[in-house]
Amino acid sequence: MIESMIDLLTRVVLIMEDGGSGKVVVLVDMDCFYVQVEKRLHPELKDKPCAIVQYNKWQGGSIIAVDYEARKYGVKRSLKGKEAKEKCPGIHLVQVPEKRRKADLSNYRKASGEVMKVLSGFTSVIERASIDEAFLDLTEPVKDYINSNSFDSLEFHADLKSTHVAGCNDDDDTHKDDCDLRISRGDWFKSSCSSDERVLIVAAILVQRIRETILNEVGFTCSAGISHNKMLAKLAAGMHKPNQQTILPQSQVDVVFSTTLLKKVRHLGGKLGEQVQDKLKIECVGQLQEYSLKVLQEKFGLKTGSWLYELCRGICHEKISNRIITKSIGCGKNFPGPSKLKTAKAVKYWLEQLSRELVERLEEDMTENTRQAQSITVHFLPEGQASSVARTFALPSYNTSLIVNNSWNAINKGHKPVTNEESHLTWTTGILNIHLSAGKFVQCGKGHMKSLLQLMSSDQECSFVSASSSHSSIITGKEVTQMTLCKEEREDAVLTTTPTITEQDQSLETSSMNITKFFTPIKRKGSLETQLDRNAKRREVVLEEIKGTLESDDDTIIDNQFEAVLCSECGEEVLKFVLEEHMDYHFALSLDKDSQIN
DNA sequence: CTTTCTGACGCT
DNA sequence: TAGCGTCAG
DSSP states (O other): OHHHHHHHHHHHHHHSTTTTOOOOEEEEEETTHHHHHHHHHOGGGTTSOEEEEEOOTTTTOEEEEEOHHHHTTTOOTTOBHHHHHHHOTTOEEEEOOEETTEEOOHHHHHHHHHHHHHHHTTOSOEEEEETTEEEEEOHHHHHHHHHHSOGGGSOTTSOOTTEEETTSOTTSHHHHHHHHHHHHOTTTTTTTSOHHHHHHHHHHHHHHHHHHHHHHHHOOOEEEEEESSHHHHHHHHTTSOSSOEEEOOGGGHHHHHTTOBGGGSTTOSSHHHHHHHHHHTOOBGGGGGGSOHHHHHHHHOHHHHHHHHHHTTTOOOOOOOOBOSOSOEEEEEEOOGGGOEEEHHHHHHHHHHHHHHHHHHHHHHHHHHOEEEEEEEEEEEETTOSSOEEEEEEOSSOOHHHHHHHHHHHHHHTSOOSOSOGGGOEEEEEEEEEEEEEEEEEEOOSSHHHHHHHHHHOHHHHHHHHTSTTTTHHHHTOHHHHHHHHHHHHHHHHHTTOOOHHHHHTTHHHHHHHHHHHSEEOOOOSOHHHHTSTTHHHHHHHHHHHHHHOSSOOHHHHHHHTOEEEOTTTOOEEEGGGHHHHHHHHHHHHHHHHHSOO
């Protein structure tokens, strides 16, 4: 009973020509994006078969992008450079830039940002779906366009040669003519087109302009799918590439789906798609229509079942989020087989490299997007384990050593060494992958926070502030004096890059909060002895030194000196009285780092 | 002896 | 929520 009612309701919705969404959704997909970025950089490569490889020592590196010329020879992603050369001897293999001995994709991220910026000029609703794809909601722009243009004078003569309508077989000249005719004839708009198709044709005109603008302003071609929801737009975009666009009207859904393989549909390219295929013994999306909602839900669960039920009818409710910047920033590296990390030293080295890249990118992100990540997750894959382990920790400031140490602690915890002797620290099983990811972004305060946080987050300038002898007093009650000093120092530094003095003047309270954050007092609940357990040996030595140095045996002074703070540089507990020395160490380290060539 | 390196999101 | 799993390119 309920089942048949739902079926009935769904059929009612389907009477509406656009599947009920009432929206115009476009997917813009850059053509072999990394290749285009490299060709823009090296124009001599234009018109030559080309692929992008990461690394090249082993088998000529891994291919991560292939242009359409090289695809003709069977070159594809995931082949090795060597294999590509065999299939296409004339291919040009461009290596991804390397920094700190790892692949550096920042060129492509920057180019992606250029594209997103252009897209922002056309509609306010854009979802960055990946580095080279974005969904656009063109519903409003299309309405505006229709309202501000008479249909008769509409750009029917607009060059829509690169526009296709899904369901028309381009290899079949008759059908192709039909499609082109409908688009190019002036009267089609009034008579021979459903309202659904009209808005999509108008959208196609806009998308044509968008694509031209991308080409003119940033020099990249792209393909696009034009439909009523994300699923259809994505499917359509893949139908004609490169440098073309495809309309997929609701009226063509059944025709198209009757031959569209399940795995070609978004979210069905993996295990679920295979399950559906196996359980129902079907190959194409359209065949799903033969199953009732009830059956689909019994076989695949309530949510997935109803999702499939609607999906095969061209309906998809996935929301378009309005976001053109990422929610997380991460970097990682594989250490396969022979290169697996077997020593603490090796792990620490790579944590250092990854952390440095991450901090560099986080700082750029803060400048561009006035936001700050609040947490880091470290993923690592121990040899022999099926899946990687993830551990998350707080990120109070953008600081390489803090990330390295917290990550190291996380890895070391679940991964015991064979021997305790540091220099011979060796694991029975190696580490095959490490990944660092920063997330939980919060917006920086209005205006003044930005420059302040920029200053505070910089490794070098951070050392400049905290390497002074004033830091421990922040905890002991000299905040005002010390903060004033810090503030003056900051202004000296900030003014060289930030001319707005007024913003700095507002920042006393804020800066107090942030600088205090640098050294977080550790909550104590146990005795002195229990507090010493972690670094007992080192601290016992320290204790003897203090007792020898101090004239009195006043325990309170000693206790006070044993109050610890969390060093913002390395995340470790540091006793107050060695804090100065400790920060000098970091300062020296930062100078040393700066003198190194990356 | 090896698809790399990303990123989003769902499930529990 | 944190951590794991899936999907995509």
